[in-house]
Amino acid sequence: MRMNPAAENNDRQQLGERLNAGGFRFTSQRRCVYDVLLNKRDHPTADEVFMRAKKGMPEISHATVYNCLDALVECGLARQVHLQRGAARFCPNMEEHCHYYCDACGEVFDVTLPADGAMMPKPRGFKVDHYDIAVHGLCAACAKKK
């Protein structure tokens, strides 16, 4: 699920522009949080991002992590995903994809979608921003156990 190094550099360079375009300022905290998302693409919760971010930036605060994540979501560099009761998760993969979620062990993985929202019905007047598609069930390992 990792991208190649060149693509990651690209991602990081885009940060400044994208923040600007969205009316946000570039800050070291936002870079740090974005790096956390890019470095381990395992759909961390805000709290997991917080703990990882503290390794490189010990003074960063909880509220800032939320602020940074929200800024990244708003300027199109990350997505927020809602898979279960409790904490939201974050994902820097902006390709059209869906999330397979194991209800037993909590594992999440991305699967790129062949077609985009073309198959979806389009209610009159509704202005679509994005799709949030989760597939719940048991991952291969957990399915075998039962």
Next chain:
Amino acid sequence: MRMNPAAENNDRQQLGERLNAGGFRFTSQRRCVYDVLLNKRDHPTADEVFMRAKKGMPEISHATVYNCLDALVECGLARQVHLQRGAARFCPNMEEHCHYYCDACGEVFDVTLPADGAMMPKPRGFKVDHYDIAVHGLCAACAKKK
């Protein structure tokens, strides 16, 4: 979004059987909570269900509402949906459908899906339980305002 009265009676009669089949007991609280879901299909949060349930059953507790909702979800009479940060919502519509969610005003509505998960990729070994498909954007009314 309401079903006809005959269908609702059907829904209510199924409650006992379904609970049994799932290894749950029938209780008045579970009937009450299920009735709340059937009576107003507006995707209430657990807390909204709690407040509505109290009208008919003033002594019902918060923990019981969670317990009942979880039981209903587990025996296939309701679905839990995760649309935004914060509270989960509940929905007694068990047809294959997706949720259109207005990020501005919070309105939710169901749209029955033409095809079921047939178009989805099937990762090897993953045992699919159900799909949870949300479409984010602006409802007609909010789209007009902007």
Next chain:
DNA sequence: TCCTTATTTAGAATTATTCCAAATCTTGAC
């Protein structure tokens, strides 16, 4: 460099959910 304004910070406050132990039901056997 200075000013304006966004952002960060720590901690308090709020919201959402889960846990707990005692009391109370539901169900099946008799």
Next chain:
DNA sequence: GTCAAGATTTGGAATAATTCTAAATAAGGA
């Protein structure tokens, strides 16, 4: 119908997730 066993409910406390607040700091333009 009565009883016992075990599931469920209760109220309240505990925990988790997120938001708010006011003061301090940092970013970007003039």
